[in-house]
Amino acid sequence: MQGPLLLPGLCFLLSLFGAVTQKTKTSCAKCPANASCVNNTHCTCDHGYTSGSGQKLFTFPLETCNDTTSSKTTQGRKELQKIVDKFESFLTNQTLRSTEERQEISSTVTTILRDVESKVLETALKAPEQKVLKIQNGSLAIETRVITDNCSEERKTFNLNVQMNSMDIGCNDIIQGDTQGPSAIAFISYSSLGNIINATFFEEMDKKDQVYLNSQVVSAAIGPKRNVSLSKSVTLTFQHVKKEDPVLTIITYVGLSVSLLCLLLAALTFLLCKAIQNTSTSLHLHLSLCLFLAHLLFLVGIDRTEPKMLCSIIAGALHYLYLAAFTWMLLEGLHLFLTARNLTVVNYSSINRLMKWIMFPVGYGVPAVTVAISAASRPHLYGTADRCWLHLDQGFIWSFLGPVCAIFSVNLVLFILVFWILKRKLSSLNSEVSTIQNTRMLAFKATAQLFILGCTWCLGLLQVGPAAQVMAYLFAIINSLQGFFIFLVYCLLSQQVQKQYRKWFREIVKSKSESETYTLSSKMGPDSKPSEGDVFPGQVKIKY
Template sequence: MHASGDTCQDVNECLRSPDICGQGAQCNNTNGSYQCACPAGQNPSTGSWVQNQTTCKVPSINSSAEFEGIKEMCRNFSLQGKRSGESSSCCSFFNSTLDILMSVFGDEGTELSLEDATRSFNSILNSTSLWDGGDKGDVGSCVTVLLQSVELAALATALRSPEITTQNVTTESIAVETRLVTGACSQHSEVFTLRAYEEMMDVHCDTVTGAATQGLGAAAFISYSTLDSIISARRLSEGNLPACGKLEKSHLNSRVVSGALGDGRPINLSRPANFTLRHRQAKKEEEEALCVYWKVVAENGSWSPDGCTAVHTNSTHTTCSCDLLSSVAVLMAPTTVTESYPLTIVTYVGLTFSLLCLFLAILTFLLCRSIRNVSTSLHLQLCLCLFMADPLFLTAETRICSEVACAVIAALQHYLFLACFTWMFLEGLHLFLTVRNLKVVNYTSASRFKKRFMYPFGYGFPALVVAISAAVKSEGYGTSKHCWLSLERGFRWSFLGPVCAIILINITFFALTLWILRNRLSSLNADVSTLKYHRLLTFKAIAQLFLLGCTWSLGLLQVGPAATVMAYLFTIVNSLQGAFIFLVHCLLNRQVREEYRRWIKRFRMFSTNSQTYDLSMSAIPTTSTNTLLSLVGEGPEL
């Protein structure tokens, strides 16, 4: 500015010295001074403008933590290969990837365009030797580096050409579209749609500008035409999946796509981004579409459903809404069978009631000395196994996030339920021997039923079955839906086989018992009291049909039109097995009822007199009633 007479006239420094701001910079004249600025899409090299020092440069992401992390992974893998003396295909892949990234970011003297970078990655992706060799962990690391590298390269090359708003590159294996946004969004509801192959990504303008790199917002969308087959072939989809474990029989049914913003850092989006993916095969009615993203953990990756939800699906497409941008795909899984809510209520109520009855029965068998014998020991062991198995069954109905814990619960259930059936078999055998020897005067078969053989078989046989099953196929314990036995390769027959055999044997014992009783009843006279006892004996024999586990055969009849009826019958009858045991062996036993009366009477006396009593019970002499009365509950219980 200089004085002219009495007035001051501004001097335009930009016209006087066109290079005052440096090469490529823009000079804006102001009153008494000037301002330097960079063209759109470029930024000053220093925080504030310094004459003859500051230059304009294109925003770069070659100093980002993601890029440094990829370089470190590539170098570490190369060093490992050199130390081991092996030149693996994965090692070659890391070296090639690092060369491309260096070229993209200009460290090799030449800068690749988006098209050049995409074609370079396309060549790597088409290298069959890379994906055919190496173990699962190495291939997983290669996939992780590839996905991250293509995202960074797409963003870097897009930022290098700020004059081009949209770029599209399509090759044999990779398709890329980038979008640049400068300044504020023109419309509050503006949504950008990026397309690659047959897939789309919808992202809001505010989301792009919110992740802007030094004022320039960049978005990239990449679709891979062959990566899904590579991942499926290497079974890399087994990882962090729904149901807190691996999802059986799931498969990728879409291309793998990637979305990236700004400088490629994973960010939580202010508004979700939507991915519309085309199915490789038409979705079946019994299949469920699951949206998953590639989650990187410890330089490796696996599919995770966290943050991605399927908002719409039909036979050909699925739309995924994701709270973060990463690599996304669609998994197809068998539809989870929706269990009947009333049936679930019946199960929980029945088992809870049975647990209470089993607890009372266990206390009765332990404390009631007048009924202690071999038969009572059998009842007690069966009650203990059921009392431990039923809570595990209820626990297994819920989702257990730990695969190890789920497998342990499944193995424990396998053992305890097999133990239950083993003790049911021993009860059936003991009942048969007892009834068969009603014909003889000197009844001794029950005494021959030695405990030294009973306990090793009752607990040893199921342990042997579980040990063999775990040795043959340890991964058969625990499924994606429940902590139970796998349905693959017939593993469930390690439980169904022994159970069916025991049910058939017990049904045979039951039929023989009824035949013997029929002959016994036909030889009786019309004595009313004796006839009463034998009618009770018949009732208890029929009750054994439930107590010996024969009703579990209803579970094999859940097919056809009557499947629902059989399911309810099976659930009701077997969830109340503990209640049946308490009813038949405790409430219908005269000696047990008398013992209950003594306990109640003593409790009332204790409450009335408010003084301490010695509640220890003296031994009650065992009555010498005949064996027939013992079967109907009028003497020592079976």
């Protein structure tokens, strides 16, 4: 009885299997997303995708192809982070570095560098779709390039740039001709490794040689296999960490010391000389205070790179103080323009009200907002390996240079407008003598102010090319004496200040003379006369 019953069932199952097979064969055109058809019978996931079942070839119509590039990249970054952590722990292990011999340290560092190179190349090759990959943290900066087109362009050269160091390498030297699949190049810069090398390898050199490492340590690697024969030269360009010049250092410190004294005298003059106290001197005062604090902090803190948190705070404070000084310079230029425009107006109350209303929010508020935004976005770029200043990476220095260039440009426009206005004033035949004198004084101040408030800083941007050293000396000399120029223009060359200085000098001399007279009379007594040869403390010998 079972045989006749099983035969129809078996026939039904065979027919169902055939129907499923027929359906599968005809469903290849309906492969899932990110998959392609193979021989009109199977589907396979595209490169960078993996089937949900893990099978390379599949026919199941509900199969999916999942993106594995991101997960592979994440996993590669995690593996790379382990190497980075190991590298950073070595850098911070002072005991290990003090007990190990130089050869052991060299061997350990070499091993770590090779591990980093291998992991970086492995990460790049796992995700060839990401042709360019950049990674950066406190101790490492990495850039990788992946080539998958077998160098379609002849003589193509790739440029990799990390931490101001760069490398140029030909495409053919990366793929190595016979390499199957994608090839990769990795360029790595180690920002902290130079401190170990300097301390370990150059300490025993003679002092007269003055040998030190003046760039960051870099390494480069090609994968998946190493190329020992390059068809073209590889160009490496290093950014100098220092160009220390003892003459420049002396000029800077002496000049800043003179500026500090002059800025202090200028601030005291603006505070105590009531004859010149107005909106203009208030602007001079705050400019002098900002420059005084900035120069003082520069002298005592620019080289305090340890601890790192303190160095970052010093860099942020310098960023704020110098930006504040430039902002007060901008307010000086604006006030000078408004004064020139209203030169014939006796009452300056409207100008003074405007300046008093805007000068404190602008003078101290705008720099604070700029520094706050910079610190919130990239706080790790405050402080470098050898200076407590802004880092050059990621164009961060432009958070300072950008506002400086903008302020200088605005001041230059205001300077041109002031001279145009003053020329019209001088050409008027009905101008009074006092007006002409005021106009000439404003013209002189405009010239001096443009020089003080902008031109000196522009020399810092011109330190490139063959004239870099000359510009460096000019910048150090002129900019370090900025406080002296302010004291000269706004104090020593002001007739009102000169008059006040002479008055103070006469009062000091008179006070000293009265003090000496009182001392002499008190020693002699009311009815006594000095005899010949008597000498009193602090007095000259009196003869009759």
